[in-house]
Amino acid sequence: MTATNRILSKDHRKEFIIGRPAAKIIYKNCEVCQSSFETKDTTSGRKKKCCSQYCASRLPHLMSAIKVYVCDVCHQEFEAPSSSKLETKNKYCSEICRKQRVVAYCKVCNSEYRTDRKGTKYCSDNCRHEGNKRKLVDLICSCCGKEFQRPSFTVREGNILCSTKCRNLFFERLNPRNSMRYGGRSWEKIRKEVMIRDSYKCRSCHEWYDGKNKMHVHHIVELEEFDNLEEANNIHNLALVYWRCHKKIHSGEIENIKN
Numbered sequence: 001m002t003a004t005n006r007i008l009s010k011d012h013r014k015e016f017i018i019g020r021p022a023a024k025i026i027y028k029n030c031e032v033c034q035s036s037f038e039t040k041d042t043t044s045g046r047k048k049k050c051c052s053q054y055c056a057s058r059l060p061h062l063m064s065a066i067k068v069y070v071c072d073v074c075h076q077e078f079e080a081p082s083s084s085k086l087e088t089k090n091k092y093c094s095e096i097c098r099k100q101r102v103v104a105y106c107k108v109c110n111s112e113y114r115t116d117r118k119g120t121k122y123c124s125d126n127c128r129h130e131g132n133k134r135k136l137v138d139l140i141c142s143c144c145g146k147e148f149q150r151p152s153f154t155v156r157e158g159n160i161l162c163s164t165k166c167r168n169l170f171f172e173r174l175n176p177r178n179s180m181r182y183g184g185r186s187w188e189k190i191r192k193e194v195m196i197r198d199s200y201k202c203r204s205c206h207e208w209y210d211g212k213n214k215m216h217v218h219h220i221v222e223l224e225e226f227d228n229l230e231e232a233n234n235i236h237n238l239a240l241v242y243w244r245c246h247k248k249i250h251s252g253e254i255e256n257i258k259n
Contacts, residue, residue, distance in 0.1 A: 032058050073097035073114070107131060108152035143170040187233065189219045194238045203257050216246040220257055 024041040030051040035050035050056040063083050067075050071093040077091040093096040098113035106123040108130050113123040122128040138151040142159040143166035161167045194217050200209035209215055218241045219232060226232040239257045241249070248254045 029160055030055055032056075044165040071097055071099050084153065142168075149166075190233050190235065190238070194237060194240055197235070198240040201240065202219060202240045202242045202245055204249065204254065207242065214243045216241055216243050216245050218257065220259060 018168055020110055023045070025038050026045065027036050027040045028039055028048065031049045032055035033051065035051055039045040041050050063254075066079050066081060068079055069091045071076055073092060073184050074097055076093060090101060099116040099208055102115050102118055102120075103112065104115055104120055104123075105112055105119045106120075106127050108127040109123065111123055111204065122131055132151055135151045135153065137152045137155060138147065139155065139160050139162075140147055141162035143161055144160050148162045159170065161170055195215070200215070201207070202209075202216075203213070204206055217238045220237050220239055221232075223229075223232045236259060241257070245254065
């Protein structure tokens with residue numbers, strides 16, 4: 001039986017093809033975790049110091065010189081690898097000390113406290129609530145006339161309203177068409193019924209809905225002419241129109257839709 005007919009291992013195949021013996025396997029100890037690992041008896045293999053990439057990433061930190069530093073917050077000594085950052089910047093022994101690096105004074109109780117951010121004003125939630133109470137101003141609601149208080153930094157020029165209910169009622173009285181209550185709670189349901197009835201076709205220009213331009217539901221008789229929303233939102237008083245046609249109808253450029 002010739003050598004070519006024999007079943008060769010991977011290393012013997014290399015030896016047979018290249019014509020030189022395969023590298024031997026040697027065992028070394030990892031300098032980080034001290035575990036034994038295999039490597040080839042080559043120049044690069046003999047220089048290998050770690051068993052894995054993880055240990056290789058930790059090796060520079062272990063090889064660097066260990067120095068003793070003093071924490072800037074608790075003033076206790078701690079050991080850490082020498083680093084240019086620790087030589088020039090502030091030194092903290094733990095994450096807790098790093099979060100207490102800024103010294104500040106509370107504006108309510110005037111006590112000294114530590115924080116991780118500059119510009120803080122209060123040492124606790126209780127002091128923050130007390131500080132906000134000191135900024136309260138007396139106001140009168142422009143809608144219901146009720147007296148109420150609000151922090152001064154939230155007050156703006158113009159009408160002052162005490163609640164969302166008064167806000168909606170005020171703007172409804174000012175302009176019914178721009179009110180948040182426009183159309184009532186069932187407006188979306190009525191709007192869909194009108195779109196289905198008109199087959200997604202503008203009643204003014206008679207163009208079909210193209211999927212891009214917005215379509216509006218137009219009140220043929222204005223809202224101001226009715227005493228309640230139920231009569232105004234009767235489906236026979238509504239028509240589906242393109243937004244540009246809706247604008248022209250209210251400006252008088254084109255004729256209003258007839259029932």
